[in-house]
Amino acid sequence: MDNRSESEEITERDPLTGRATGGRIGGLEWRLSPEGAISHPDGTAYTSDELRELGNGVDWIGDRSAGDVDPAEIDLGQGVTWLHPEREQLLERLRHDLPVSPQRGIPFLAGTSDWDWWAVTRHADVMEVSRHPELFASGRGGTNIGDIPDEIAEFLGSIINMDAPRHTKIRRLISTGFTPKQVSSLEEAVARRARTIVDAIAEQGTCDVVRDIAAPLPLQVICDMMGIPAEDEQRMFELSNVILGFGDPEYVTTVGDLVSSGMELFQYGLGLAEQRLREPRDDIATALVHAEVDGERLTAAELGSFFVLLVVAGNETTRTAISHGILALSQHPEERAKWLADPVGVGPTAVEEIVRWASPVIHFRRTATADTELGDQRIAEGDRVVMLYLSANRDGTVFSEPDRFNVTRSANDHVAFGAGGPHFCLGANLARREIRVMFDELLTRLPDLTVTGEPDRLRSAFINGIKRMPAAFTPTR
Numbered sequence: 001m002d003n004r005s006e007s008e009e010i011t012e013r014d015p016l017t018g019r020a021t022g023g024r025i026g027g028l029e030w031r032l033s034p035e036g037a038i039s040h041p042d043g044t045a046y047t048s049d050e051l052r053e054l055g056n057g058v059d060w061i062g063d064r065s066a067g068d069v070d071p072a073e074i075d076l077g078q079g080v081t082w083l084h085p086e087r088e089q090l091l092e093r094l095r096h097d098l099p100v101s102p103q104r105g106i107p108f109l110a111g112t113s114d115w116d117w118w119a120v121t122r123h124a125d126v127m128e129v130s131r132h133p134e135l136f137a138s139g140r141g142g143t144n145i146g147d148i149p150d151e152i153a154e155f156l157g158s159i160i161n162m163d164a165p166r167h168t169k170i171r172r173l174i175s176t177g178f179t180p181k182q183v184s185s186l187e188e189a190v191a192r193r194a195r196t197i198v199d200a201i202a203e204q205g206t207c208d209v210v211r212d213i214a215a216p217l218p219l220q221v222i223c224d225m226m227g228i229p230a231e232d233e234q235r236m237f238e239l240s241n242v243i244l245g246f247g248d249p250e251y252v253t254t255v256g257d258l259v260s261s262g263m264e265l266f267q268y269g270l271g272l273a274e275q276r277l278r279e280p281r282d283d284i285a286t287a288l289v290h291a292e293v294d295g296e297r298l299t300a301a302e303l304g305s306f307f308v309l310l311v312v313a314g315n316e317t318t319r320t321a322i323s324h325g326i327l328a329l330s331q332h333p334e335e336r337a338k339w340l341a342d343p344v345g346v347g348p349t350a351v352e353e354i355v356r357w358a359s360p361v362i363h364f365r366r367t368a369t370a371d372t373e374l375g376d377q378r379i380a381e382g383d384r385v386v387m388l389y390l391s392a393n394r395d396g397t398v399f400s401e402p403d404r405f406n407v408t409r410s411a412n413d414h415v416a417f418g419a420g421g422p423h424f425c426l427g428a429n430l431a432r433r434e435i436r437v438m439f440d441e442l443l444t445r446l447p448d449l450t451v452t453g454e455p456d457r458l459r460s461a462f463i464n465g466i467k468r469m470p471a472a473f474t475p476t477r
């Protein structure tokens with residue numbers, strides 16, 4: 001399993017703007033035509049609709065149901081598998097019969113069929129990988145399925161793509177922005193933001209859940225954390241969509257867009273850091289630039305990269321959790337009734353269940369640093385090992401009735417924030433707080449909020465996102 005040379009690179013740039021106009025990712029060579037379509041070197045140009053079809057990959061399942069396929073056939077490298085209505089059942093079959101399975105290709109990315117990776121589906125194996133960073137590294141080729149060159153990996157991913165000792169050092173510095181004191185200093189802003197978001201729709205009687213409720217809160221909270229002015233919030237939103245929606249033609253058609261969005265965020269973070277060094281304020285950005293551990297500080301570039309990670313990691317994840325939570329409560333009115341009857345008692349377990357149920361981050365990858373074994377599977381040094389949190393969170397050996405949404409679930413050892421290794425989500429407590437505050441607000445003011453149409457799902461095997469979802473409720477003030 002070695003195709004490491006097939007990595008992402010930019011081969012052509014517009015001489016005037018410096019914008020990437022051609023490059024390579026995995027096996028796919030791309031070139032931007034004047035109309036914005038991607039063309040292969042053979043001259044075939046693809047529109048974004050055609051690219052969508054290509055990215056869907058081979059329909060290996062056809063009309064069969066999950067129960068009728070041989071687990072060895074289950075092809076997680078095809079986009080169609082991730083769009084399939086029985087996706088959970090397919091993963092269940094893998095957990096049962098082929099818990100660590102060989103896979104090929106990056107879903108939704110045409111031309112990557114020579115990328116090999118292992119899909120890790122059981123909770124215990126995800127824990128094993130996550131808790132042994134010396135054997136399963138984050139800093140070799142990055143933490144998504146396709147390899148990213150080291151310079152880009154750190155630039156776009158900051159600590160998420162690093163290993164000890166560098167990870168330990170930078171994470172310690174960054175943690176100063178996530179102490180309980182820092183998180184609680186945001187409480188009032190989170191509550192105020194949630195109230196204003198509900199105020200804006202309360203009299204309407206209908207809304208789009210994602211645009212009007214789930215998306216604004218996490219973005220605004222990150223902007224509050226970093227002291228970003230309101231007029232820049234929309235741009236942050238667009239840039240994070242491009243990075244996390246990669247593979248969904250609605251958001252991005254080229255690798256160039258991806259890299260230039262990352263670059264713009266990085267530059268913004270740099271500017272912020274330099275500004276706070278000159279003029280300290282009472283915000284977390286200031287705490288971060290002035291933080292010192294063992295005589296070391298973050299450089300402006302480290303802060304710029306962390307800013308990219310923060311905008312990306314804190315945004316779409318929490319949005320996805322809130323969207324799935326609203327959908328789940330609509331589909332399970334009895335669970336909503338339990339929460340309404342005892343908001344204080346049920347709140348904490350409900351939030352945890354929403355995060356398990358949503359599993360906003362579908363996977364993170366590690367790279368084996370030595371020959372080893374996982375389950376009964378032999379893994380070679382250099383292999384890509386992909387932890388499927390979404391699957392681990394439905395593992396029946398850990399969760400009773402795993403396919404039931406249960407707001408009072410008490411033992412809830414989910415891995416949606418990671419499985420306990422050194423990269424465990426730094427923003428977990430902030431995310432829990434945001435979800436809790438938003439649902440307290442919704443349950444009090446729009447208690448009958450109900451989804452009225454099919455969710456429009458993000459085409460991604462990385463973020464379990466929802467792009468749009470209509471809902472209705474009794475108007476109020």
Ligand code: HEM
Pocket residue numbers: 130159160161171222309310313314315317318321355359360361364415416417418419420421422423424425426427428430431
């Ligand atoms: C429901 C919402 C969220 C989910 C499901 C989530 C999930 C995750 C996951 C799975 C990881 C990787 C864990 C690992 O590799 O072991 C992670 C890392 C991270 N998350 Fe979150 N996250 C959420 C919200 C947030 C928020 C609100 C922030 C910040 C404002 C944030 C900041 C981070 C950072 C900085 C890391 C990197 C930690 C490291 O590499 O050491 N996350 N998150």
